[in-house]
Amino acid sequence: xxxxxxxxxxxxxxxxxxxxxxxxxxxxxxxxxxxxxxxxxxxxxxxxxxxxxxxxxxxxxxxxxxxxxxxxxxxxxxxxxxxxxxxxxxxxxxxxxxxxxxxxxxxxxxxxxxxxxxxxxxxxxxxxxxxxxxxxxxxxxxxxxxxxxxxxxxxxxxxxxxxxxxxxxxxxxxxxxxxxxxxxxxxxxxxxxxxxxxxxxxxxxxxxxxxxxxxxxxxxxxxxxxxxxxxxxxxxxxxxxxxxxxxxxxxxxxxxxxxxxxxxxxxxxxxxxxxxxxxxxxxxxxxxxxxxxxxxxxxxxxxxxxxxxxxxxxxxxxxxxxxxxxxxxxxxxxxxxxxxxxxxxxxxxxxxxxxxxxxxxxxxxxxxxxxxxxxxxxxxxxxxxxxxxxxx
Numbered sequence: 419x420x421x422x423x424x425x426x427x428x429x430x431x432x433x434x435x436x437x438x439x440x441x442x443x444x445x446x447x448x449x450x451x452x453x454x455x456x457x458x459x460x461x462x463x464x465x466x467x468x469x470x471x472x473x474x475x476x477x478x479x480x481x482x483x484x485x486x487x488x489x490x491x492x493x494x495x496x497x498x499x500x501x502x503x504x505x506x507x508x509x510x511x512x513x514x515x516x517x518x519x520x521x522x523x524x525x526x527x528x529x530x531x532x533x534x535x536x537x538x539x540x541x542x543x544x545x546x547x548x549x550x551x552x553x554x555x556x557x558x559x560x561x562x563x564x565x566x567x568x569x570x571x572x573x574x575x576x577x578x579x580x581x582x583x584x585x586x587x588x589x590x591x592x593x594x595x596x597x598x599x600x601x602x603x604x605x606x607x608x609x610x611x612x613x614x615x616x617x618x619x620x621x622x623x624x625x626x627x628x629x630x631x632x633x634x635x636x637x638x639x640x641x642x643x644x645x646x647x648x649x650x651x652x653x654x655x656x657x658x659x660x661x662x663x664x665x666x667x668x669x670x671x672x673x674x675x676x677x678x679x680x681x682x683x684x685x686x687x688x689x690x691x692x693x694x695x696x697x698x699x700x701x702x703x704x705x706x707x708x709x710x711x712x713x714x715x716x717x718x719x720x721x722x723x724x725x726x727x728x729x730x731x732x733x734x735x736x737x738x739x740x741x742x743x744x745x746x747x748x749x750x751x752x753x754x755x756x757x758x759x760x761x762x763x764x765x766x767x768x769x770x771x772x773x774x775x776x777x778x779x780x781x782x783x784x785x786x787x788x789x790x791x792x793x794x795x796x797x798x799x800x801x802x803x804x805x806x807x808x809x810x
């Protein structure tokens with residue numbers, strides 16, 4: 419019997435994030451390329467498969483948050499990781515169509531629950547500030563992405579069976595880590611952690627949280643284009659898939675190396691200001707993406723994308739947590755992950771549908787416009803909230 423701890427160890431949360439994202443990053447860039455280039459399915463079908471996977475991920479996001487608040491977080495995390503692990507292990511032996519698509523649904527559900535549970539566990543740590551926790555968690559997440567995307571690009575040419583075998587090993591490690599480290603007491607009483615000055619009471623945060631989540635939806639919808647249609651776009655431009663994988667390695671390395679410096683600078687600014695700036699830079703990168711035609715251009719766009727991501731993305735779950743109470747921590751983190759998954763679901767589908775009737779130019783223009791519209795709406799809503807808070 420694993421002895422229950424009073425609080426989860428911070429290092430365990432970081433390692434869990436690294437392993438989970440390494441395993442997941444084997445799948446996301448692979449799905450469209452494998453369906454289109456190996457199983458000879460259309461981009462629209464690939465988009466529908468990713469949509470279905472993300473819908474199951476959203477269901478997992480919601481249930482993960484619900485179970486964290488209402489049931490045993492430890493048991494919920496073990497069950498969620500086992501669901502993903504068993505599905506990936508099945509794909510080692512059965513990876514044709516439609517089994518590939520069916521197993522992706524289980525992976526999406528399990529990963530979705532694990533992501534929400536991880537964020538909720540991380541936010542429950544009392545010995546560090548929430549902002550610092552999520553900043554460092556983001557580094558662990560992207561180190562996992564570096565490992566996963568670097569490996570999948572080179573393993574795929576040796577066969578899909580090897581890819582799923584290695585992915586299974588990551589998920590098996592995730593289950594083991596969950597059993598050994600996640601049996602902790604979760605305190606749902608009033609938090610003793612400092613809250614940002616002027617944070618409104620729980621009953622008045624619905625509008626601002628939905629506005630934040632709309633930005634999350636838009637940026638991850640655009641991000642999903644990098645994971646779905648852009649690899650096909652690059653291979654159509656005669657750029658090898660291995661080179662595409664290296665872009666994600668560049669992305670992850672930049673975050674692992676640069677994020678501590680960005681965090682140090684960002685600590686002098688409000689979470690809202692940091693979010694607006696980073697998301698605006700991220701949106702601008704999609705305008706530049708319209709004109710990319712060679713590998714050097716894609717590298718430069720990825721650098722700009724990563725700069726925006728480093729500045730804008732890590733503070734969002736911390737901002738949401740500053741608006742929540744311990745009793746609804748799982749609910750609000752689940753909402754954040756749900757909108758993230760929704761964006762990932764809609765991105766490949768919208769990308770495939772737009773490309774059936776238009777061009778990459780229109781697709782990337784739409785992505786940039788949607789992000790800017792959402793961040794402007796968030797800025798307006800937050801200004802009104804702050805003004806009303808000061809007036810009262």
